[in-house]
Amino acid sequence: MSYYAGEYDVAVIGAGHAGCEAALAAARMGMKTLIFSISLEAVANMPCNPHIGGSSKGHLVREIDALGGEMGKNIDKTMIQIKMLNTSKGPAVHSLRAQADRKRYQMEMKHTLERQQNLEIKQAEIVDIKVKEGKIDSIETAVGAIYKVKSVIVSTGTYLRGKIFIGEYSKESGPDGVFPANKLSECLQRLGIELIRLKTGTPARINKKSIDFSKMEVQEGENDICPFSFTSEQKNFEQEKCYLTYTNEKTHEIIRANLHRSPLYAGMIEGIGPRYCPSIEDKVVRFSDKPRHQIFVEPIGLDTDEMYIQGMSSSLPEDVQIAMYRTLPGLEHCEFTRPAYAIEYDSIDPSKLKLSLEYKDIDGLFFAGQTNGTSGYEEAACQGLIAGINSSLKIKGKDPIILDRTQGYIGVLIDDIVTKGTNEPYRMMTSRAEYRLLLRQDNADLRLTEIGHKVGLISDERYQKFLNKKENIEKEVKRLKETIVKPSEKVNSLLEEKGTAKLQTGSTLSDLLKRTEITYKDLEIIDEKRPDLSKQETEEVEIQIKYEGYIKIEEEQVAKFKKMESKLLPQDIDYTEIKGLRLEARQKLNKIKPLSIGQASRISGVSPADINVLLIYLQLQKKNKK
Amino acid sequence: MNSTIASISTAPGIGGIGIIRLSGDNCFNVLEKIFKAKTPKKIEEIPGYTIKYGHIVEGDNVIDEVLVSYFKAPKSYTAENMCEINSHGGNVVMRKIMDLCLRNGAEMAEPGEFTKRAFLNGRIDLSQAEAVIDIINAKTEREATEGTKQLEGWLAIEIRKIKKDLLEILSNIEVSIDYPEYDVPEVQEDDLRKKMDKVLGKLLELAKSFDNGKIIKEGIKTAIIGRPNVGKSSLLNAILKEDRAIVTEYEGTTRDTIEEFVNINGISLKLIDTAGIRETSNEIEKMGIEKSRKIAKEAELIIFILDASKDFSDEDREILEKIDKNKTIIVLNKIDLKTKISKNAKEIKDFKNIVEISALKKEGINELYNKITNLFNLNEINLDNEVIITNERHKNQIQKAINSLNEAKNSMDQNMPIDIISISLKNVLTNLGEITGEEASEEIINEIFSRFCLGK
Structure with missing residues (x-):
């Protein structure tokens, strides 16, 4: 009962955080684009925590924005609390985090999709992807609409054969009670794509009126924080509060007494859960010596009294959940609106992807987001953006955009999952970035906006503004390096006041700024020719000068890194033929087919010794050609 | 096809005999031109692991009376065709024979090239290769023992011990950065200093052992x-x-x-x-x-x-x-x-x-x-109880690690934020990882999750 429904360039399956970015990027790059969701009520949903950003995730959002993505703008419009984390720990790890009004976030994003030219948004379940001669041909919906397409982006989140668990109860379901996508899983398997089972979970939601906040610590937002998007104006608004409470021995007792009722411990769940967001029962078992665990209570929106209970994700039966939640100070009389649940879903092995996020064996098939074994809205969104860009570039006959590990957290993330694969949901962390002093959240635009403009996602107008900012920063850094102040009384009294050594001879302003006690603002009174710069510009200038020495060291490391990345490995090498390699390395290398020696060195199971073999092999090849 | 390489394989100086080694698919062709066997045979008829007696000649002139050992691919050290000319020691004679080899189609082997080929041809892996090179270069028995020890990974064990301390420091810092809201204790400066000094002490000891190692080796x-x-x-x-x-x-x-x-x-x-x-x-x-x-x-x-x-x-x-x-x-x-x-x-x-x-x-x-x-x-220099570094590459990596650690201490003295200190500490781990072949960031993350209870 199928019918022909038209011809398009790009079809995006799934309208979560990855799908939305992918569809918007493709449409904005001029592709005739479709985006499908099983339920249009679930567009850009946050089925778990109601916040965007956090350590390293905030960096991802800034990078998405610098490339011309939507997430930063959308959270700026819909946030109800904002904070800058890690402010005392160094400029590279400052991270923005905002609480979202979850419904407004969804509506705002959905509306953006609706208004986007070249983009059609449809509620439908995709049940088949047809491939002809190794190339994407068409897709079909459950009701039989067939769309002929050049490229497909699969960003199905936790919907693929989704199954939820609450104690002994389980049900085939996507998150938040939405239908799962079962037939698409079957289709992917028919296409020869191997699926793995992963697991995650979410805590209960509780009605505000049943919570006694007086027994909890208040967590306020902050004012004067620059927003996520480089294009958003800073705004101060009345912020919602979050709260902190703790589990206690009683909580843990209840959990331990009921472990046998957990589907995880009873072996009902086969999926592998992430180490970084374990369920509360996991935490109690694995860290049995810890007397208490932190639990955050977060608002979900302005038009709802449901509160999110971070730290209490669980798959125990509902009655056990209620009992254990009620042991927490402030939650003694809590009233559940939705119970916690675990969800199991299919994902692909991301090492089967190219760095462009295209599936190696099927031309025009891209994957993005949780389907690739990652976790988190921000991780999903950035992959969606890259898949959207690269599917469009491919249709245009252009080379894909591949960010490397020196260009952004996005590059680190994609390189990690593609090169190493993953056997648990992958979360971004600043520790994963080798050059994090260069990959700061403040300079995401300096790193990436050029690329965003080149692919057509950054308007000329925004680009011009960016160039002006860049120039202002460069000029000001130069000026500070060239401006010499004499050891006048005014200067020395300032230095004395700040508790730092007085000047004996002249010094440049930049050398003064390098002192830990001195800020850019402090120098204002002795700096007469100071130009009028924006807050973001002065912040950038200050960081560039203050940490210049350290930044240089990382830049040298980057140069070394690039050298290894530029040693390209031919794609037709049969690694089983290189006898010096250990067996495991041969298999891994043949599977991943790394682009360069650098990428090869990051494959787990490829040792430095193997890399030396490859280097010698390359050299011999070169010699033989001569 | 690999070129034929030749080198004098015995240590320079005087010995009763000296060995010149050739390796490569065509090495027997080179040999044929300079070696006159007492009972000549076609090369095809000479099995591997055979020794033949005869003379090295240059035209009609006899240069030396020698024994030649034949090894046929892949049953040789390099897994290629190989032969070894056992001549009478003495630099003049050895040089002369070497010269003849080179003039008849062999190339001078680069240092370690035989081992490199053995390794490229899948005979040995790199860590073995490095140690084998040390064993070859061993001038005394003691040194040979030390080479063997590195083969068994003594150094790797020692380095892992140091890395364990380092990982503890780093995971404390990193967890506070990646999970700023969790109630993990903030890193205390005094404590950090103490731990860094402990690691530095161990690294310096290892570096010092290199001097002993050098005495043994060189x-x-x-x-x-x-x-x-x-x-x-x-x-x-x-x-x-x-x-x-x-x-x-x-x-x-x-x-x-x-x-x-x-x-x-x-x-x-x-x-x-x-x-x-x-x-x-x-x-x-x-x-x-x-x-x-x-x-x-x-x-x-x-x-x-x-x-x-x-x-x-x-x-x-x-x-x-x-x-x-x-x-x-x-x-x-x-x-x-x-x-x-x-x-x-x-x-x-x-x-x-x-x-x-x-x-x-x-x-x-x-x-x-x-x-x-x-x-x-x-x-x-007690080889039985102490780990001694004899490999220059290892020593360099350890020196780099020491430098990075000093950088971290400097940053701390200058009141730099914890992230900056952490960057240098991570470099220490990377430097050491290049000896043992482990990746720094993966190790830190594993350590974080095994030690701290985090989650949503």
Whole structure:
């Protein structure tokens, strides 16, 4: 009962955080684009925590924005609390985090999709992807609409054969009670794509009126924080509060007494859960010596009294959940609106992807987001953006955009999952970035906006503004390096006041700024020719000068890194033929087919010794050609 | 196809025999042109692991009487066709044969190229290759033992211990950055300093062991200096336990390159300029004070010989004043004669190490050995209990790690934020990881999740 429904360039399956970015990027790059969701009520949903950003995730959002993505703008419009984390720990790890009004976030994003030219948004379940001669041909919906397409982006989140668990109860379901996508899983398997089972979970939601906040610590937002998007104006608004409470021995007792009722411990769940967001029962078992665990209570929106209970994700039966939640100070009389649940879903092995996020064996098939074994809205969104860009570039006959590990957290993330694969949901962390002093959240635009403009996602107008900012920063850094102040009384009294050594001879302003006690603002009174710069510009200038020495060291490391990345490995090498390699390395290398020696060195199971073999092999090849 | 490579495989210097090795698919073709077997056979008929007797010839001239061992691919060290020419030792002959090989189609092997090929052809892996190179270069048994130990991964075990401490520090820092809201204790500066110093101490110890390792591996550079006829040659002969002249003169040899090894308590002394000594050309008068100072400077051990039966000369006095007293052993020779110089003479009373010997009668040589042993703490180099780095690459990595750790300490002194300190600490881990082959960030993340309870 199928019918022909038209011809398009790009079809995006799934309208979560990855799908939305992918569809918007493709449409904005001029592709005739479709985006499908099983339920249009679930567009850009946050089925778990109601916040965007956090350590390293905030960096991802800034990078998405610098490339011309939507997430930063959308959270700026819909946030109800904002904070800058890690402010005392160094400029590279400052991270923005905002609480979202979850419904407004969804509506705002959905509306953006609706208004986007070249983009059609449809509620439908995709049940088949047809491939002809190794190339994407068409897709079909459950009701039989067939769309002929050049490229497909699969960003199905936790919907693929989704199954939820609450104690002994389980049900085939996507998150938040939405239908799962079962037939698409079957289709992917028919296409020869191997699926793995992963697991995650979410805590209960509780009605505000049943919570006694007086027994909890208040967590306020902050004012004067620059927003996520480089294009958003800073705004101060009345912020919602979050709260902190703790589990206690009683909580843990209840959990331990009921472990046998957990589907995880009873072996009902086969999926592998992430180490970084374990369920509360996991935490109690694995860290049995810890007397208490932190639990955050977060608002979900302005038009709802449901509160999110971070730290209490669980798959125990509902009655056990209620009992254990009620042991927490402030939650003694809590009233559940939705119970916690675990969800199991299919994902692909991301090492089967190219760095462009295209599936190696099927031309025009891209994957993005949780389907690739990652976790988190921000991780999903950035992959969606890259898949959207690269599917469009491919249709245009252009080379894909591949960010490397020196260009952004996005590059680190994609390189990690593609090169190493993953056997648990992958979360971004600043520790994963080798050059994090260069990959700061403040300079995401300096790193990436050029690329965003080149692919057509950054308007000329925004680009011009960016160039002006860049120039202002460069000029000001130069000026500070060239401006010499004499050891006048005014200067020395300032230095004395700040508790730092007085000047004996002249010094440049930049050398003064390098002192830990001195800020850019402090120098204002002795700096007469100071130009009028924006807050973001002065912040950038200050960081560039203050940490210049350290930044240089990382830049040298980057140069070394690039050298290894530029040693390209031919794609037709049969690694089983290189006898010096250990067996495991041969298999891994043949599977991943790394682009360069650098990428090869990051494959787990490829040792430095193997890399030396490859280097010698390359050299011999070169010699033989001569 | 691989080119044919050739090299002299025995250590330079004098031995009863010397081996020239060839490897490569065409190595037998090269051999055929220069080797005349007593009972000639076609190469196809000669099985691997065969030794044939014959002569190396250049045209009609016989160069040497040799034994040649045949190895056929893949059953050889490099897994390629190989042959080894066992010739009579002596630099002239060896050079000549080598020269013939090169003129007949072989290439000079780069250092370690045989091992490299063995490894490329899948015979051995790299860590083995590195250690095998060390074993090959081993000049004494002790060194061979050390090479074997690295093969077994002693160094790796030691490094893992250091890394464990480092990971504890780093995961404490990183968890506070990646999970700013969790109630993990903030990193305390004092505690951090203490832990960093502990790691630094261990690294410095390892680095120091390299100096011992170097002594084991490369020997102690030793210069024997003194005026004519004080008995340098006799001492050399006494040390080498031989009387014959052992250095063959041949064209193109520079005297400075001649080094000989002598084994004392398992450690080798590398004697500098022995050719000069035998030629009696480096006597102070002839070569001038400047040059003997240069040699003395280059050396790690100076054996300064005086003829105890004669008085100090002006040159003696000048040299004695200028040489490094800490690395010098004064040898008073000819104590069998009537002596004019005593141990207490004012010219030498500041020297801690003075030995009286009779080189001619071979008396006092053991005492000289004891002095050398004490001077370099050779007894402390106890290979059974201590990990010793002998590999230059490993030493470099450890030095880099030390530098990175010092950077971290500097940043701390300058009140830099914790992230900056963490960057340098991470570099330490990366530097060490390049020895053992583990990736820094993955290790930190694993450590974080095993130690801290985090989650939503």
